[in-house]
Amino acid sequence: MNALRIDSNRLIKRLKDLGKVGSTGDGGCCRLALTEEDKAGRDLVTGWMRELGLHVTIDAIGNTVGVWQVGSGRPVMMGSHIDTVRTGGIYDGNLGVLAGLEVIETLQRAGVTPRRPLAVAFFTDEEGARFAPDMLGSLVYVGGLDLAAALDTVAIDGARLGDELQRIGYAGAASCPAVEAPHAFVELHVEQGPRLEVEGQRIGVVTGVQGISWKELTILGQSNHAGTTPMALRHDPAYAAAAIAVFLRQLAAELGGDQVCTVGKIDLFPNLINVVPAQAVLTLDVRNTDEQRLQQAEARIDAFCRDLAETEGVQLQFRTLARFAPVVFDPRVDEVIETVAGDLGLSTLRMPSGAGHDAQMLARLCPAAMIFTQSHRGVSHNPAEYTDPTNLAEGCNVLLHTVLRLADTDFV
């Protein structure tokens, strides 16, 4: 049974067929949650589920689960999402769902019956690109967000989530939150970062998801003429913003480990060559896998900004845009993934995920973890997103043998 392998051509054909739905013509696709394109993608995938004989249920927030009703007990669940960002690739999310179907088809064709049922799920609105927050469907699934509130979410285009679910026919009858937790959950996903490729490793064993602190910082200073205002008399928000961005880089180096800090957005007003700006607005994206270290980073940044404001004579206004504590995946699941990859002759790297995933929500319900495959050059949320066929097959084979072992495992 250890010699069993998935059919990479079949997997890739499904990835490409689904990628044609909402194709942007440049190798990417756009299936924003609960749009016509999303409906078409959902119809295609549920059709494949039914072709494999899976029992399909749709819940009240549109999460869709296909169960291969074999063995006994609660199912081992695979899955991810099939909505995309506006300029999405064809791998993000889709791989985790279609690999689940491929695992089941491989087992069915080989006549191998797992000890427990296997399920494949796709969760609604993981990207958050049309309805905030992201990971909305899996968040409701695990009871982290009230269903009624979720249905009342308004899209960036003004549509109500509940109405859109009804419109596309995916307001299902199954109850949400889920009444029964899966036995375990495993999500195969492209890394969306460069580490595996740079370090020459085949499989990422994902140990958790980084905690995220997102803040917007508005700096109010004194607009002045760039030629006539002596340096000592300036209250320059652009300088303050720059000093903060440089501090974030130094802080990440000093804290080391998984700590990342990013200033990706800076807006100056009036933003003219010869005017010391009146105002700067910048964003601070700070992530760590360790909550205490994340809080330490936040406190250090806060202190730096306040000292700087005092010295420069500028005012600060902080606004928290998002704050998620780190998620730690189940080490027992990670160990299975690592062992399986080793048995398949694939090198592994234990690593955190820098991005959010449905698996972090499922981790509240059951033993859960993730498998990463390489992302070429780390490119993600982009039509140029790419993972080569060998990597796709390797990731899917790790998923196959991981779920078989999880089906044989009784967690105590």
Added chain:
Amino acid sequence: MNALRIDSNRLIKRLKDLGKVGSTGDGGCCRLALTEEDKAGRDLVTGWMRELGLHVTIDAIGNTVGVWQVGSGRPVMMGSHIDTVRTGGIYDGNLGVLAGLEVIETLQRAGVTPRRPLAVAFFTDEEGARFAPDMLGSLVYVGGLDLAAALDTVAIDGARLGDELQRIGYAGAASCPAVEAPHAFVELHVEQGPRLEVEGQRIGVVTGVQGISWKELTILGQSNHAGTTPMALRHDPAYAAAAIAVFLRQLAAELGGDQVCTVGKIDLFPNLINVVPAQAVLTLDVRNTDEQRLQQAEARIDAFCRDLAETEGVQLQFRTLARFAPVVFDPRVDEVIETVAGDLGLSTLRMPSGAGHDAQMLARLCPAAMIFTQSHRGVSHNPAEYTDPTNLAEGCNVLLHTVLRLADTDFV
């Protein structure tokens, strides 16, 4: 004769009357060069010139000079400009022209005849807000820009300068460049910076105009996910831009003196909280009164940027937007201004101008310098621009006695 004083009410009435032309309703005015509003302002001022019996000539680029034909020899010229930026105040430029008229009216009413003719000029398109470059009229006046090229200048709204001059009736018959240099030139202007007010000094004796180096710097890096890209694998143009802005601040402190450095404009692409940008475009505004020190600052910045690009793995593209060498005013004229102010009991500060002025062009033709009055809080190019009546009167009295002494001086 040393007891002679201008009439500040008369001066302020003319400032307010001219400020009504193109009024923006918030205390400011908008008379972009060669628009209908500029024509109305020119008509008002030339009307006042004629009321004072001045001989008015208009040259081929629209520079307008009113001469009080008394005494003998070449005239002592006062003046500035009456065009404004889109959100201009009522003092910038206008003060230097209307103070010139006030000086002449004061002398006429007192029956005082200077030894040389006195002239008041307003030069076309000093602000450069509609037609680039700024100080265009005075630049052509001193032979620094070919007349035909200047007439072919196209406005930001697509109009041709020569056509606009014809349209508003200010394409004059007088030749330009000027055939005869003035005996001397003195421009009274609001400081447009905070130094006089902060240092509690009444009169700025302007020793020159800072040299200006304007560059645009494009930094090309690698766009990446802010969560999934380890710090060590980043090529972050936003960080590079920030580090350069911080370096400019440090460099100004290190070089000291009149050195000012400003990053007033930063544009990141795509400018999103969770994306390491692909590109940053920022501007570098570097000024010094000393050409060698300015070159030294430019070289230091260049070296810093190239080292940084190497370390961070980003590409740089520099584009020079403007480069003017510093201008040194005539120390003999400055000495007269300083002596006169002292005789009037006014404290003085020798200082460079951080902004460009018509006087720096006239300095190529004849002994020239400038007198600064306080700008409240240094606010300039803004409807809130303000100089109090006492300051206006003091500046105008210094101008009065300065031109009288210059008319008595034979430069050798």
